[in-house]
Amino acid sequence: MSAALQNFVWHRSLGALIAKLNSPMFWGSLVQMVNEHVAVDTWVALIFSAQQAQVLCFRESTEENERVALTKDYVQGLFLLDPFYIANRENPHSGFFHLKDIAPVFFEKTEYYKKYFSHYVSADEVQYNVTLDNDRTLCLSLGSRIKFSQENIAIFDLIRPWVMALMEIRMCFETSLDGGNSQPHKWQGIMEQMDNLLTTREMEILKLLFSGFSNRQVAEKLLISVETVRAHRRNLYTKLNIKSQSEFFALFFNL
Numbered sequence: 001m002s003a004a005l006q007n008f009v010w011h012r013s014l015g016a017l018i019a020k021l022n023s024p025m026f027w028g029s030l031v032q033m034v035n036e037h038v039a040v041d042t043w044v045a046l047i048f049s050a051q052q053a054q055v056l057c058f059r060e061s062t063e064e065n066e067r068v069a070l071t072k073d074y075v076q077g078l079f080l081l082d083p084f085y086i087a088n089r090e091n092p093h094s095g096f097f098h099l100k101d102i103a104p105v106f107f108e109k110t111e112y113y114k115k116y117f118s119h120y121v122s123a124d125e126v127q128y129n130v131t132l133d134n135d136r137t138l139c140l141s142l143g144s145r146i147k148f149s150q151e152n153i154a155i156f157d158l159i160r161p162w163v164m165a166l167m168e169i170r171m172c173f174e175t176s177l178d179g180g181n182s183q184p185h186k187w188q189g190i191m192e193q194m195d196n197l198l199t200t201r202e203m204e205i206l207k208l209l210f211s212g213f214s215n216r217q218v219a220e221k222l223l224i225s226v227e228t229v230r231a232h233r234r235n236l237y238t239k240l241n242i243k244s245q246s247e248f249f250a251l252f253f254n255l
Contacts, residue, residue, distance in 0.1 A: 010036075014162070021166065022173040027057040027140075030166060034142065037159055038152045042121055042143035044070060045167075048088045048129075049136045053079035056176045066120050073116065081112040081211045084127050088137050092129075096160045098153055099125045107212035111245040124148045126156055130168045138167055197239045205232045210248055 017033055020026045031043045044058040053075055062070070079085050087102040107113055117125075121143040130138040140163070148156075198206070201222070208218045215229045222229075242248050 017166065021170055024057075024175075026170055026173075028060065030140070030163070031059070031142070034156075034159065034163065037155050038148070039144070040142040041145045042066075044141050046139050046141070047132070047136050048079075048085055048092075048139055050089075051080075053082075053085060054176075056174065069116060069120050078112060078116055080207060081110070083107060083211065084125070084139070084141065086207075086211055088129060088139070092131055092137050094129055094131045094137075094164065096157050096164075097127045097129065098148070098156075104208075104212035104217060105214050110210065110212040111249040112211065115249065122146075126153070128160065128164055128167060130164050132171065138171060140167060198236070202232055202236055202239075205229060206236050209233060209236075210245060 013033055013036070017026075017029050020029050023029075027043075027045045031040065034040065042059065042062075045056040047054045047056065055071060055075060058067075058070060074082075083099065083103045084097065087097065121141075122145040124144045124147045126142050126148065128140045128142075132138055142156075204222060205218055208221065209215075209229075213221070215226050215233070218229045219226045237243060240248070
């Protein structure tokens with residue numbers, strides 16, 4: 001196929017996608033067009049905000065166990081351990097992000113990775129973020145069963161302008177926004193019952209440690225010493241009566 005004909009096909013595909021901006025088919029069509037440039041296996045459109053992740057759309061072929069894991073386990077608390085959510089809450093801004101650049105050093109050793117990410121996202125993930133206001137960020141997460149190559153990442157970044165522009169315009173037509181889930185997620189409910197056990201600082205350390213950050217990374221983020229982090233960690237394990245991350249997950253997420 002000649003370059004001119006390829007360009008014609010691309011422009012026609014883009015025109016068809018723009019025409020679907022007000023259609024329920026938009027998100028799937030957007031990912032399908034991204035797939036013409038880089039193959040992805042899983043995807044989800046969602047909104048990150050304070051203590052909440054709201055799912056807008058995901059692929060129609062999603063199996064039931066994956067659907068439950070996303071709409072219940074992830075939304076009801078696991079998102080708090082998602083490296084993309086953590087990075088967004090620390091510094092919310094629009095852009096393209098690759099898991100390799102934001103994941104903590106021990107991410108692949110976490111229970112979140114073992115019991116959720118490796119099963120339902122697979123081997124790698126990228127995300128387009130569009131800041132909507134002071135609290136909310138629109139996200140399109142794309143997962144792959146194999147690691148994205150440097151060329152893949154370069155292509156993702158190359159197509160970023162039109163992908164993110166269409167994402168932002170889509171919000172004018174998004175009908176899935178219902179103000180979010182009014183029910184408190186699992187983590188929040190349990191934490192409210194443990195107000196007398198854990199301090200605010202201990203909660204910060206707990207979430208960072210179980211998200212895969214090393215003692216040194218936690219210390220740098222919170223501007224405290226490594227020994228202080230270790231002391232807090234010992235106290236946390238004692239207060240929660242746990243000895244491992246697997247026990248932590250059993251206590252908080254029943255996974």
